[in-house]
Amino acid sequence: DTGVxxxxxHKITKRGQNVTFRCDPISExxxxxxxxxxxxxxxxxxxxxxxxxQLEKSRLLSDRFSAERPKGSFSTxxxxxxxxxxxxxxxxxxxxxxxxxxxxxxxxRLTVV
Amino acid sequence: xxxxxxxxxxxxxxxxxxAVIKCTYSDxxxxxxxxxxxxxxxxPQLIIDIRSNVGEKxxxxxxxxxxxxAKHFSLHITETQPEDSAVYFCAASIxxxxxxxxxxxxxxxxxxxx
Numbered sequence: 575d576t577g578v579x580x581x582x583x584h585k586i587t588k589r590g591q592n593v594t595f596r597c598d599p600i601s602e603x604x605x606x607x608x609x610x611x612x613x614x615x616x617x618x619x620x621x622x623x624x625x626x627x628q629l630e631k632s633r634l635l636s637d638r639f640s641a642e643r644p645k646g647s648f649s650t651x652x653x654x655x656x657x658x659x660x661x662x663x664x665x666x667x668x669x670x671x672x673x674x675x676x677x678x679x680x681x682x683r684l685t686v687v
Numbered sequence: 688x689x690x691x692x693x694x695x696x697x698x699x700x701x702x703x704x705x706a707v708i709k710c711t712y713s714d715x716x717x718x719x720x721x722x723x724x725x726x727x728x729x730x731p732q733l734i735i736d737i738r739s740n741v742g743e744k745x746x747x748x749x750x751x752x753x754x755x756x757a758k759h760f761s762l763h764i765t766e767t768q769p770e771d772s773a774v775y776f777c778a779a780s781i782x783x784x785x786x787x788x789x790x791x792x793x794x795x796x797x798x799x800x801x
Contacts, residue, residue, distance in 0.1 A: 578730075607788070616693075616776045616791030617731065630788065665730070674719060676789070678730040 578679035580666050586685045587656055594652045595682045599668030606649050607676070608641055609665040610634065617665055623649060656686045689714045691779050693792025701800050706767055708795045710777035711759040719780040720753060720760045721789070726773045734775075735762070764797075772799045 579598040587593050599606045604625050609617035620639070621631045625646035635641075638656075643649040653660055663681040690713040700706045712720075721736035737744045737751045737760065744751050748767075753760040764771055774796050778789040 614794070616691075616778070616794050617789075619788040619790070622788060632788075674721075674736065676721070676733060678723075678732070680730045 578666055578668050578677050580664075580679035580682050582682055583680065584683045584685075586687060589658060589686055590655055592652065592654045593656060593684065594650055595664055595666075595684075597649045597651070597666030597668075597679060599648070599666070600677055601647075603668035603670050603677075604646070605669045605671070606643055607667040607669075608649070608651050609667065609678075611663040611665055611681070612661075620651075620664075653684075656684075658686050660684060661686045689717060689779055689781055689790040691777060691790050691792040693777050693795060695795060696793065697796045697798070699798045699800055700767055702767055702769060704767055706762075706764045706771070706797055706799075708762045708775055708777070708797070709759060710761070710779075710792050711757075712779040712790075713758070714779070714781055715755075715758060716781045717758075717779040718782055720751070721778050721780075722749075722751060722762050723776045723778065723791075724773045725776065725794075731776060767799045769799050769801055772797060 581596045607622040608620040611617045619632050620635050621641050623643040638654045641651045663683050665681045666679045667676045669675050693710045718739035723731035724734045725731045735751050748765050750763045774794045776794050777792045
């Protein structure tokens, strides 16, 4: 598989529960990004990694959100104590160098009920 | 931070006609401007991009123009086809270590009328 893979594709959770999403980037890409997209809006930046180092976090990423990329390969995004406002599509992207040549995954659609 | 505005939010054109989508950005330091196409339920896909040292770039039926002085850039699709129907997003990036992200516009829903 030469694309960016995200799991699960869909997640329905009750408010207050914790959820974790996984992203497997294109293998040779050293940069990995997380974005959030709500209906009718463009993707909004959450955070990005170069190898295993998390280099930037958006103010959108509250203390309930945490992202890791422990070995510089796959990444996980965890949301603790989910709220209804967290319902969105969570997109992962990877690139070889800087922002150019982003490849997005198909996303994980989170619904908090 | 960077702010990107995109117009129109919806656009309908007859098949075979041209479509133009416009974006403006706020930070003059931005130097990379990609366009993404997102079909319903699918991932955004890069269709064309331009860097600030270039004024225009073309790839078959699509072209992007950039006016750095006015801080705006546009996507042009000629000879539109039904498969061009999708949501299109523009984006801008400011270079620099620790600031590597894209700021997206709010999208344009393009509908091609057969």
